[in-house]
Amino acid sequence: MSNEKQFVTEITPQGEDFSRWYIDVIKKADLMDYSPVRGCIVFRPDGFEIWEHIQSAMDARFKETGHRNAYFPMFIPESFFQKEKEHVEGFNPELPWVTEAGGEKLEERLAVRPTSETIFGHMYSKWIQSYRDLPVLINQWANVVRWEKRTLPFLRTSEFLWQEGHTAHENETEAREETMKMLQVYREVVEGVLAIPVITGQKTPSEKFAGAVDTFSIEAMMKDGRAVQAGTSHYMGTNFAVAFDIKYLNRDNVQEYVHTTSWGTSTRLIGAMIMVHGDDRGLALPPKVAPTQVIMIPIGPPKTRDAVVGRTDELYAELKKAGIRVKVDDRADVRPGWKFNEYEMRGVPVRLEIGPRDMENGVCVLVSRITGEKKVVQQDNLVEEVQQMLDQVHNEMFSRAQQFMEDHFYDVDTLDEMKTLMDQKRGFTLAGWCGSNECEDKVKEVTGATSRNIPFKPEVEKKTCLCCGQEAKHTVVFARAY
Amino acid sequence: MSNEKQFVTEITPQGEDFSRWYIDVIKKADLMDYSPVRGCIVFRPDGFEIWEHIQSAMDARFKETGHRNAYFPMFIPESFFQKEKEHVEGFNPELPWVTEAGGEKLEERLAVRPTSETIFGHMYSKWIQSYRDLPVLINQWANVVRWEKRTLPFLRTSEFLWQEGHTAHENETEAREETMKMLQVYREVVEGVLAIPVITGQKTPSEKFAGAVDTFSIEAMMKDGRAVQAGTSHYMGTNFAVAFDIKYLNRDNVQEYVHTTSWGTSTRLIGAMIMVHGDDRGLALPPKVAPTQVIMIPIGPPKTRDAVVGRTDELYAELKKAGIRVKVDDRADVRPGWKFNEYEMRGVPVRLEIGPRDMENGVCVLVSRITGEKKVVQQDNLVEEVQQMLDQVHNEMFSRAQQFMEDHFYDVDTLDEMKTLMDQKRGFTLAGWCGSNECEDKVKEVTGATSRNIPFKPEVEKKTCLCCGQEAKHTVVFARAY
Structure with missing residues (x-):
């Protein structure tokens, strides 16, 4: 191998x-x-x-x-x-x-x-x-x-x-x-x-x-x-x-x-x-930009291999015709389980598995990279099912990222509070700022966070500057940044 | 104006x-x-x-x-x-x-x-x-x-x-x-x-x-x-x-x-x-790369203007929907004749004119940038007619260019002959070449022409080198070049 x-x-x-x-x-x-x-x-x-x-x-x-x-x-x-x-x-x-x-x-x-x-x-x-x-x-x-x-x-x-x-x-x-x-x-x-x-x-x-x-x-x-x-x-x-x-x-x-x-x-x-x-398994690519949106992996024993690969190629042609970016990995010298891991690592949004029993039943299995959900779908309806799962993957990725952002968004009142958060947790902080360069510089010096922006729609309006305690002119997102 | x-x-x-x-x-x-x-x-x-x-x-x-x-x-x-x-x-x-x-x-x-x-x-x-x-x-x-x-x-x-x-x-x-x-x-x-x-x-x-x-x-x-x-x-x-x-x-x-x-x-x-x-009127753009493929120019007196412009806009929407790169010039302070010249100069492949009488008859006029041909076409069939004329313009451009190349392709036997041609006519020459750098250099020095390539399908096979008169190894296209 x-x-x-x-x-x-x-x-x-x-x-x-x-x-x-x-x-x-x-x-x-x-x-x-x-x-x-x-x-x-x-x-x-x-x-x-x-x-x-x-x-x-x-x-x-x-x-x-x-x-x-x-x-x-x-x-x-x-x-x-x-x-x-x-x-x-x-x-x-x-x-x-x-x-x-x-x-x-x-x-x-x-x-x-x-x-x-x-x-x-x-x-x-x-x-x-x-x-x-x-x-x-x-x-x-x-x-x-x-x-x-x-x-x-x-x-x-x-x-x-x-x-x-x-x-x-x-x-x-x-x-x-x-x-x-x-x-x-x-x-x-x-x-x-x-x-x-x-x-x-x-x-x-x-x-x-x-x-x-x-x-x-x-x-x-x-x-x-x-x-x-x-x-x-x-x-x-x-x-x-x-x-x-x-x-x-x-x-x-x-x-x-x-x-x-x-x-x-x-x-x-x-x-x-x-x-x-991305996660510990590797990349997770949003379907709209993924070079390969669907990876097709024929499975099963050698004796049914030719038939399964043949059917896979037919379905591949259908998906391709519908404008879906799809690939087949039909290598015989590599185990399916190893392929599953590889394409998960590469972030391919949807995996399609098809085996001899699926052939008999006119179905195949779609697996979402992001949730791991397996869905048995009719081959007759494949293009639509794939498009649906690609949409689902996109939506799931967006809502997970949004949830993550909400869960890691802290609203702070003092510099100490921000420092503790920055040292102990991951995330953004929302704080009042008086508008002076001095206070902005001090925040950076003490916490390593820089002002990201003054959001158009802050979740709360802060009343005092986290640094000098004077009246806040703006409510600002501070975070460590790349 | x-x-x-x-x-x-x-x-x-x-x-x-x-x-x-x-x-x-x-x-x-x-x-x-x-x-x-x-x-x-x-x-x-x-x-x-x-x-x-x-x-x-x-x-x-x-x-x-x-x-x-x-x-x-x-x-x-x-x-x-x-x-x-x-x-x-x-x-x-x-x-x-x-x-x-x-x-x-x-x-x-x-x-x-x-x-x-x-x-x-x-x-x-x-x-x-x-x-x-x-x-x-x-x-x-x-x-x-x-x-x-x-x-x-x-x-x-x-x-x-x-x-x-x-x-x-x-x-x-x-x-x-x-x-x-x-x-x-x-x-x-x-x-x-x-x-x-x-x-x-x-x-x-x-x-x-x-x-x-x-x-x-x-x-x-x-x-x-x-x-x-x-x-x-x-x-x-x-x-x-x-x-x-x-x-x-x-x-x-x-x-x-x-x-x-x-x-x-x-x-x-x-x-x-x-x-x-291009020609003396200006650019002539091949339809497949022209930023504007069709320029629409409503014409006629002020009293019918609104109606004509309205119909032009409807036809514009149809052409655009069909993927044709189309623009309308409905400026009132510029004469149609002046617009015709302008878009010819800019090389727009097809001009569409529409006036009040065309409106009544459900037609409009297509004009080819390359031949000047005017064609009265049914508005009902406009997308197809435009696509057809764009294809015609492309084909006409290609065959004119090919004819020009054939008309300016000379087959020569001696350096003198080539020099005369290069000085008095425009075009490419086909000549035999012995394969030596000396002869190639001399051609350049005397005629200003360089070897362009050894064509895969020369029209004739030349037997002797135009320069030294020895046996030709190759038949070469020579021309002055940009």
Whole structure:
């Protein structure tokens, strides 16, 4: 049974060491590999295909909401970064610089983009002349680089893949509507496709995007209680318009600055998805992004093997025709039980078993990765049954993750209380905050938690700042974060 | 009629200055803009959407032929390039180098990838152990950079977008089959989707990919008679396997090197498509990649306007529902005739006109961008009629391009003959070649033409070398090229 050998390594249990569990799982399931370039990973086909499904779900919604894709150069002249003061301060420490090209030293260094506000700004100033040219609604799918000191596959890598929307509008009202609309699109995709419940809210000033007026985010809770910022949407005001001179003639024939937004999600969603749904058996992939949604495993003794495999192939063709991503594992030299474990580890949402007796009865067995529920279904009705179970798996994943988040959401009044919680339990805390940087910094210093966002709909409104005891301006979600 | 103003600039006729015609058209049709980074362009939404349609056509065929996508880092350590001698010599002069990152000078310089054989090779050596792991069939969609001295939008830019397939096989036979299969896929997409006829053949040794054993290409003829290499597929032998130590245990339990291939197409296809199909009125876009396939223009006097626009919107909804990419231009302050010119310039394959008398008769008029043919069609049957005309436009574009290529294909016996042709006519020449670098170099020096490929099916077999007069080893297509 030589094919079974390579899978002998065990997965570290989540309770023992969550970080090791994560690395074990993503390596073992062939989602990624480390690359020879510091902090950069290789997205292997199963990892990349998850991204392809996220991309197509996002892209469809961007297009429905009137956006179009474009592509801008990845090199950004150094002088561009100097034009927006906060922006340069925020990104400068993380930039890689191209200093030589084509055998010559460059006159001006080129940064490899960490984000593209500056180069979009430069072009928008050429393209936008009149209110008739507005709004400009462009999205870009691209690779970006932020030279990180500490990296973690998918969640924080030096080079990563993302989308960045950059829009320009006549006024603040429209730009703010856009900012909120795209935050809502993110929420719909992350909840509806990745089955990850999120908390929507506004970032505190210290956590906002470098150059933004306001930043909004969706935050997700991992199974170790830490937060992942799963998407951000920024209202830039006229900051970049002033820096890049993006003016237009308004309806009253007066020159005005445009108001801009930007919004982004990245391959870190893959990491979040793994940490929200995975368990000690391995990955658990939401059906809408799983590269393989159904794994078919014919079982039974050698004498009935050919017949069972033949029937399996027929059913495979039916499922495939219906657009279901399905595979058959009919290897004879690997035991079914071993296969069951393997595909559970790989997170395949639904397993289909079929044996000689099932053949006689015109049935087969569907098994849910998430609940382990076994359901005997009629072969005649297979496509519908499979689609139903895929929906069930998605819903079950979402409600389990939501339950987990509710169970690990604590409302605290003092810094001590928060420290105790952070040290002894996993989860998010909700606390009052006076609005001062000092108190926010102190929370981080004492508890290791950072402000995630000021939720639009907090469960309770806190009256006093957990740190200084003064009147609370905001009720804030604090958590340790990736 | 202020909306009409910005379009007053004329397009330079092709016969007057083909290069200026090209730049006029791509700027005026908003396909691209120059960027502040030398040799890099911005792909504006209409230009990028053409690439999205090319991508999805290619990607579907890659997946049908068993390939999967992955993503590898764009930075490649300098030492990797040293491992394959020809490869480093071929690409070194064009590399941009990252020498600083995160505020520090790097110990080893990182090249921004010009192509990814080396980093794929490095990873494949880790992933491939046994014949059971083969073949490995991976494709990557990515940006790459080659620091070019002379650039031309889409056709030759410093940064461009492409796909690169990298595969590993047990033996030469399978690797060569793959090389040919992907060349065939390219041909199908370029002919079947972009309506560009191509000549398939093998590159001469001096024109092959740096590090390949054999390179094959598809070559297209532009309207100025120049060639564009529209796609290449390489058999690498064991060159990269030896350089990166990609070995596997074969079926006889013996360590062997894999045989690899790579194949690529890029955004230069957009440039080729424009130069093959465009005319003095502007762009002519093949329907399968046109961002707008049908432009609907309601016409007639103000008193019937509302009714006509209303009916137009209903028909619009029908076409859209059928998956046709359709737009309505119902601006009241722009004359229909001006709109006709505008959308012809933008290359929209089919125009739909509808006026008050058409309303009464339940008809509308379809106009082909390519032939100018007008067809009165029943509104009841509109979807089918539109689909039919889109197909017609595609077929007409392909056969016109094919006719053009046949009309500009000359078979020559001597260098003088070729020189005269190259100086006085536009087109490709077919000539015998002895196989020596000297003769190939001399052809280039004297005529400006380079060997494009040794076609698989030459129209005639030439007996003597056009240069030295000795026996011809090959019959070769020579042309000036982009």
